Amino acid sequence: MITLSADQLASLSITRFIFHVVHHGEDEPTFFDELEIGDFEDFFLDRARCILKGSSYEFNPQSQVREHLEAIGNESYLFVDRSRQLAVNFHSHGIDDKRIKKGVMILMELKALGKEFFAIIKYEHEQVLRYRNDGKKVMLENVMDTFTKSPDAMQKAALIDMSEETPVVMVLDRNVKDGISGFFQGFLNVRRKKNQKELTESLWNVVKDTSKKHLDELPPEFVGDVQQRTEEFVQSRDNFDDSEFFDEVFAGYANDELRDTYRSCLKNAEIEDEPFYLDKQASNGSKKRKLKTAEGITVYFSEKALSTMQVSYGKNGEKDVLIIESERIREEM
Known part of the structure; x- marks a missing residue:
């Protein structure tokens, strides 16, 4: 997963920005030139930061998206040309699906204290009514080609850390909670770093590792109690949420030290802030x-x-x- 420190988040900046219109009923995307983001950088940085709440994936070996981004990283002059090739690929994956709305595919290059990222975002056009007035006379205008702060407008997004030997892909897909739609997965050509079974088994290990570090300061019944609560949580919930899990499993024992250990163990297991479906058949590790x-x-x-x-x-x-x-x-x- 991609984890940024407070200093990295503060230094995050957009160095290149371009977008093209896709899924508008035509055979090919409508291409635009690269533009200077200027005063609107903060707006799109907020969109990029939202992707950090998504799920972690990695590219398959044949991923064309990875190939295009690596080419841009090696030869910066390819940014515009490769962005258009990405738009063609993106557009073709949804051209026959009437459920997919008109919008734009954004490609951003970002940097933060020596780390380089790319963000690919599908922004759907939302209908906005604008009014103008001449004295008491009011006129309404229908505006479709817009960027809004609405979370639903940013339908699909990926943040890719290209500074790692094996690039990390964080995916946020509004259509699939805790996962990715077939359309977006096909475009990115990615796979989950861990499957649902492995993620759930990692959760058991987090409980075990957290418990081990606090055995001397907690009552003897602590370990058996949290194991039983973990099993109840896994069997009664469909999705994992790390805050909800902590509140339920460690209820009655929670303190700041225990919470800090828990979050450290989540990070070591690479499931910190990672939403996923719970596999009820997964082994508890012992x-x-x-x-x-x-x-x-x-x-x-x-x-x-x-x-x-x-x-x-x-x-x-x-x-x-x-x-x-x-x-x-x-x-x-």
């Missing part, structure tokens, strides 16, 4: 749970065996007690 005593005894057990165990955590200096009921006990070599 088939068995375990209890470990201060005296060095470790007990491994499955969820099915939980009903045969009684754990009492001592308070005010009393010892903890573990009782296991079994049909048979045997010592193994």
Whole structure:
């Protein structure tokens, strides 16, 4: 995923800007020249920053989009020509789909403290009514070719970090929550860096790693409690939201230190601010749970065996007690 520091976000600037009209009912896009963004840079920088909330993908080896962007990076004079080739490709992917509205494909080159990015945005034209008045007489005008701040107007967008050896593609697609439409995926020719199963399994690892760093300061029942809550969350939710997950799974234990560890573990697992569908069949990363005593005894057990165990955590200096009921006990070599 693409993560920018506060300093990088503050320094983010647009160095090249161009757009072409697409999906307007013609066989070819309408091409325009490169333009100086001038006083409108902040408007489009805000649009680019929004893409950071999207999902992480990587290019397939045959991606023409990657080829065009690499060419521009190597030879800056190709910016206009390659932007037009991108527009032709973009236009062709939606030319027969009546659901896709007229709009423009924007190509921006951006920089932030030594890092180089490209943004590709499909901006749909929204109907805007403008009025003019001559005294008390008012006249309405229908304006279609507009850029608005409406989130729905920026239908599809990709922010590409070309400074990495393997370029990272952040995708925001308004038509598919936590994913990408076939049309946009076909144009970009990308694949998800992790599938839904791998992303959900990463979530289990985040819980495990967060718990390990706070075992000494939290009550003994903490680990079993958050594991059960994680399972309940995965089974009862369709989508992962990191803030919602933390509030539900770590409720009652949350503090600033625990939250900081959680967010650090999310970042290490590359799922920080990453929305995705939860795979209810994904493994929790360990088939068995375990209890470990201060005296060095470790007990491994499955969820099915939980009903045969009684754990009492001592308070005010009393010892903890573990009782296991079994049909048979045997010592193994």
